[in-house]
Amino acid sequence: MKNALRFLIRSHWPVVVSFLIYGGVMMAYAATGGTRSDGILTTYYYLFPLVPALFLSIFQFSSGTAYLSMALSMGCTRRAYFGANQVLMVLSVLVNWVLTALFLFLPQWLGWQGVEPFMPAAALPLLPLVTLAVGECSSAAGLLRREHAVLGVVCYGVAFVALMCLAVLVQVVKQVWLWGDLPAILLSVSVILGVLCLVVEVQQTRQAVVR
Amino acid sequence: MNECTLRAAGLNKSYGTNHVLRDLDVVLEPGKIYGLIGRNGAGKTTLLGCLTGQNTFQSGEVTCGGEKVWENRRALERICFSRELPETVMGSRNSQKIGHYLNAAMVFFPNWDQKYAEALLKEFNLDPKKKIYALSRGQRSMVTILIALASKAPVTILDEPVSGLDVVMRERFYQLLLEEFSRSERTFVVSTHIIEEAAAVFEEVLFLDRGQIIEHAPVDELVDQFRYVSGLAEEVDRACTGLTVLSTQDMGRRRTAAVRGGEKALAELSSYDVDVAPLNLQNVFVALCGQEHPQA
Numbered sequence: 001m002k003n004a005l006r007f008l009i010r011s012h013w014p015v016v017v018s019f020l021i022y023g024g025v026m027m028a029y030a031a032t033g034g035t036r037s038d039g040i041l042t043t044y045y046y047l048f049p050l051v052p053a054l055f056l057s058i059f060q061f062s063s064g065t066a067y068l069s070m071a072l073s074m075g076c077t078r079r080a081y082f083g084a085n086q087v088l089m090v091l092s093v094l095v096n097w098v099l100t101a102l103f104l105f106l107p108q109w110l111g112w113q114g115v116e117p118f119m120p121a122a123a124l125p126l127l128p129l130v131t132l133a134v135g136e137c138s139s140a141a142g143l144l145r146r147e148h149a150v151l152g153v154v155c156y157g158v159a160f161v162a163l164m165c166l167a168v169l170v171q172v173v174k175q176v177w178l179w180g181d182l183p184a185i186l187l188s189v190s191v192i193l194g195v196l197c198l199v200v201e202v203q204q205t206r207q208a209v210v211r
Numbered sequence: 212m213n214e215c216t217l218r219a220a221g222l223n224k225s226y227g228t229n230h231v232l233r234d235l236d237v238v239l240e241p242g243k244i245y246g247l248i249g250r251n252g253a254g255k256t257t258l259l260g261c262l263t264g265q266n267t268f269q270s271g272e273v274t275c276g277g278e279k280v281w282e283n284r285r286a287l288e289r290i291c292f293s294r295e296l297p298e299t300v301m302g303s304r305n306s307q308k309i310g311h312y313l314n315a316a317m318v319f320f321p322n323w324d325q326k327y328a329e330a331l332l333k334e335f336n337l338d339p340k341k342k343i344y345a346l347s348r349g350q351r352s353m354v355t356i357l358i359a360l361a362s363k364a365p366v367t368i369l370d371e372p373v374s375g376l377d378v379v380m381r382e383r384f385y386q387l388l389l390e391e392f393s394r395s396e397r398t399f400v401v402s403t404h405i406i407e408e409a410a411a412v413f414e415e416v417l418f419l420d421r422g423q424i425i426e427h428a429p430v431d432e433l434v435d436q437f438r439y440v441s442g443l444a445e446e447v448d449r450a451c452t453g454l455t456v457l458s459t460q461d462m463g464r465r466r467t468a469a470v471r472g473g474e475k476a477l478a479e480l481s482s483y484d485v486d487v488a489p490l491n492l493q494n495v496f497v498a499l500c501g502q503e504h505p506q507a
């Protein structure tokens with residue numbers, strides 16, 4: 001599993017670096033007062049918490065369609081790849097969670113005036129689980145895509161549902177009113193989808209072949 | 212048992228109703244160069260995939276050094292199966308770079324020789340930053356060959372490595388293969404359609420036909436069992452009594468037959484008024500696998 005993890009980390013680190021660059025650009029934009037006005041970069045600023053999930057989703061889909069075949073073709077076992085991919089996902093989610101928290105509180109720590117946080121701090125604890133669910137669904141989508149194009153697309157739609165849960169939870173759309181048990185419901189939906197997709201991942205990885 | 216003997220016993224593999232491999236048995240002893248030859252759709256890539264744990268099979272067993280290959284890291288670390296890199300992945304261009312494949316190989320093959328890989332990159336004039344979809348077919352073959360040779364895996368399998376290569380590069384590949392073999396005594400299995408060129412390199416050859424290995428023998432021994440017998444039709448028929456006639460071709464009253472027999476039976480051909488000529492490996496393959504019904 002160690003080799004498989006090394007392989008995946010080598011493929012994945014540019015994704016983390018991309019998020020760092022994105023965060024840096026957004027912080028610079030916020031520091032210069034850009035978030036006070038409407039504009040495309042302001043939109044990207046408020047999409048901040050979704051970005052790690054989006055990047056993870058794209059990477060995990062590729063993991064199922066391309067990286068798995070590459071690893072298997074070089075003698076990696078399916079068990080090792082599955083385990084390494086799960087470890088990578090958790091690591092990626094945690095690293096991005098810490099970075100998101102850092103970027104969330106940075107304006108406050110540095111005393112920047114008039115910079116609104118891009119998400120409510122109360123939603124921060126919910127971020128890792130829901131982001132992980134998006135990753136699991138996307139990984140399952142990539143694996144399904146190998147054998148069944150339509151099922152792969154359907155599963156990617158499921159990943160999109162998890163992403164929407166995340167979007168609502170972090171109040172990307174400010175007018176959304178998180179009433180009552182809605183956060184718990186959205187979290188539960190994401191977790192259930194993530195677990196179901198995890199089962200799909202196990203099944204699909206077990207029978208994966210290189211053609 | 213040597214820890215690098217690759218063995219399949221009772222291997223069965225089907226795709227739906229298409230039974231590709233049927234009760235296939237094969238033993239690949241270490242320290243040899245094998246040629247795997249079969250017609251299009253014979254199941255060569257399927258067989259190699261099953262031998263290397265990259266493809267599933269319905270029944271049978273595949274072992275390397277006595278250990279099962281399937282999902283066994285210890286066994287898989289001894290094997291490198293290098294096949295043509297795909298130009299597309301799931302309908303999209305394969306935008307992985309050559310360097311990415313080489314980095315992956317460095318991670319997974321414990322004996323990976325980075326210096327040798329760099330030397331081959333230079334010799335093949337390949338840029339590691341170039342994306343796979345931007346390579347020509349021949350260049351993709353070169354990457355396949357590079358990974359196979361630099362892996363230094365005790366058992367190295369190449370699936371049609373010379374497809375797309377020009378004649379100069381094909382000769383260079385055979386040279387590199389022999390150089391590496393003489394240095395390391397690794398086991399090489401090469402599947403190819405360009406039989407006659409590669410025949411000089413193979414120690415043993417396997418013919419795959421209709422899901423089974425129909426021949427597995429040292430090249431010289433196999434080729435020595437076959438002859439072309441030509442002359443007047445009646446004389447050829449008399450001469451071929453007791454031999455297995457694989458094919459005949461008539462031109463007017465003259466007949467040419469491809470026959471198979473033991474040393475003694477073939478030696479007796481000289482007592483008939485016929486011309487006797489040897490077959491090369493390609494002719495042997497065509498004689499055995501190009502006909503529907505061999506006649507005895």
